Amino acid sequence: MKLLRVGPVGAERPALLDEDGVTVRDLSGVVTEIDGALLADSAALERVRAAARAGTLPVLDTAGLRIGAPLARIGKVVCVGLNYFDHAKEVGAEIPAEPILFLKAPDTVVGPNDTVLVPRGSVKTDWEVELAVVIGRTARYVESAAAGLSYVAGYATSHDVSEREWQIERGGTWDKGKNCETFNPLGPWLVTADEVPDPQGLTVRLWVNGELKQDGTTAEQIFGVGEVVRYVSQFMTLYPGDVINTGTPAGVAMGQPEPKPFLREGDVVELEVGGLGRQRQSLKGA
Known part of the structure; x- marks a missing residue:
């Protein structure tokens, strides 16, 4: 999966890049953030994968939308x-x-x-x-x-x-x-x-x-x-x-x-x- 975070500084939302390499889908209905807690949670990651396979995640209009760092709350x-x-x-x-x-x-x-x-x-x-x-x-x-x-x-x-x-x-x-x-x-x-x-x-x-x-x-x-x-x-x-x-x-x-x-x-x-x-x-x- 290609995970990313989009939106203004401090207000980014989790998202997923489709396999087509172009379409960005909103993950905020599945997970609250892309961070260490998500990466350590195999069940949560599987929910993201299942949602991606289902193809039902909302598409985000990325025109003019800022891409943030893909990981929040970095420890070090x-x-x-x-x-x-x-x-x-x-x-x-x-x-x-x-x-x-x-x-x-x-x-x-x-x-x-x-x-x-x-x-x-x-x-x-x-x-x-x-x-x-x-x-x-x-x-x-x-x-x-x-x-x-x-x-x-x-x-x-x-x-x-x-x-x-x-x-x-x-x-x-x-x-x-x-x-x-x-x-x-x-x-x-x-x-x-x-x-x-x-x-x-x-x-x-x-x-x-x-x-x-x-x-x-x-x-x-x-x-x-x-x-x-x-x-x-x-x-x-x-x-x-x-x-x-x-x-x-x-x-x-x-x-x-x-x-x-x-x-x-x-x-x-x-x-x-x-x-x-x-x-x-x-x-x-x-």
């Missing part, structure tokens, strides 16, 4: 840095022996087509298209990478926007450059795991002002999805509705020759993960 956003071989190479970093982890606050998450704000004083705002993993059941001390996949409820396209000067040059942790307002567009859909048989076989692409900047595949990840879930669960408990951003391929602004083409107000970024939907954001000053 765990991110993996330098998780593609080519990205580590382009920024001159060693291949990490273990996943590099950092956190983004859930309030950085916005809709896939919402405006992204360039922070005040920023000169190094950068793009990063990523595969996002959404957890569907509580994971702690997972024993293997194969078992790690069983904790995944679904996947989504994610944009891990970063301010590189604040991330790298200002000392301390990476968090200063990762948690600015609007720095994690998510969606348009949450695609359930049964529709993504191989999360290591997805294309990952991003364009800036129509120019292709990133063109990779999740097969190039240093640590695959199952291993990432296993690894993270050794250090923190993952709960239904938590999100993991699994890293970005080569092609970020930081990896380009000088002068590096960091994002500015007026730029337009488009990105997609194969089968998980496409985002489009215009940038403006905060």
